[in-house]
Amino acid sequence: MPAIAVPPFxxxxxxxxxxxxxxxLLPMMRPPLSSWSRRRTARFTSN
Incomplete structure (x- = not known):
């Protein structure tokens, strides 16, 4: 790979x-703490 200056953006x-x-990835690794995150993960697993 040639040493090209990577644009900041x-x-x-x-x-x-x-x-x-x-x-x-964080909600998958550790158990959800709040009911909001539990609801969110439940919605993701149902899909």
């Missing part, structure tokens, strides 16, 4: 994508 997009992935 691309780096920011990648960071946002990683954050979104983390937010999606």
């Amino acid at each position: 691309l780096l920011l997009l990648l960071l946002l994508l990683l954050l979104l992935l983390l937010l999606l």
